[in-house]
Amino acid sequence: MTKRQIKRILRIVFIMVSIGSLYFVPWILVKAWILPLPNTVQEQVEEALGHGFDGMVVYVDQGGKPPEFYAAGYKNREEQIPADPKALFKIGSVNKLYVAVSIAKLANAQRLSLDKTLADYFPELEDRIAYADKITLRFMVQHRSGIPNFTDHPGFWNEPQASGKDVLEYALDLPASFKPDEGYEYSNTNYLLLSRLIEKVVGYSHHQYIKEKILIPLGLKNTFSSLSEINMDNLMSGYYVGYDEDLKTNDYGSTIATAEDVGIFLRALNDGSLFDEGEQEIYSSIYVYEHGGLIPGYQCLAEYHKDIDTVVVQFINTTNFDGYEWNLSEIVINRIVKILRSRES
Secondary structure, three states: OOHHHHHHHHHHHHHHHHHHHHHHOOHHHHHHHHOOOOOOHHHHHHHHHHHOOOEEEEEEEEOOOOOEEEEEEEEEOOOOEEOOOOOEEEOHHHHHHHHHHHHHHHHHOOOOOOOOEHHHHOHHHOOOEOOOOOOEHHHHHOOOOOOOOHHHOHHHHHOOHHHOOOHHHHHOOEOOOOOOOOOOOOOHHHHHHHHHHHHHHHOOOHHHHHHHHHHHHHOOOOEEOOHHHOOHHHEOOOEEOOEOOOOOOOOOOOOEEOHHHHHHHHHHHHHOOOOOOOHHHHHHHHOOOOEEEEEOOEEEEEEEEHHHOEEEEEEEOEEOOOOOHHHHHHHHHHHHHHHHHHHHO
């Protein structure tokens, strides 16, 4: 058999497998992907409501242009209050970017070492977290520690912060997911421990450190560390598919911010203006420059696209961990970016 015949057979097999895989692709995703691309971002935001979302906010910052704000649907569906592009929102794991920046700043100041281990900083956990003496801070920042994710424990969602239980307990005395630096697994436990390490190093709340080193220098006055700091009327309501109640008062410890504040932060993160000398080199070696966030009722995507020098922040206040809402949100933001690229061509 010649090489040409082999290549032809492989091409046919690939096509057959690709066609066969379509039977397993949810058609709601296919439909969202193949719909004709609208001409404007606002049209795309409004179209996205057809996927079952209650409300949506989008912030766009293209270099050299004034920021743009878009909204559709409801900020509060019970009271029929329209979505507000300046509303506060629970940003979930997008907060990991702020924590990683803090770790880079402290490492640059030699107040901690990325190559020291979890056991070095928390000796009391050496017998409760597998390989604690081998897990470096670098591995924790990069989700290469193997420490189990405490939010995978059903007890965390059944009894959120109000129970008074230390959520770290949900990740202790368990087998490691893998040996340190021998795999990757997204684990909120890594960042819970890193946040506590910041507090141990600086001697006060990691939220206050983030405020001093990130929020104040950037002039961000609409980023908060807890529900107790905000006027709840300014917070966008959150909804879970199949559950009628508004989830805005549920406290999972999320940072709260406007899309604009997140966008300003992301711009400064990517253009380097957030960093002092030496800090960006460290940060680039340990973590990413964009992120998503997902908690019941709230999903957020914060992206920077270098080719068009554009920050896009997307808030959607409808989630379903058993459905396709997250995949749909990714399709929507990708379509928004296509529209923005077409405007530049």
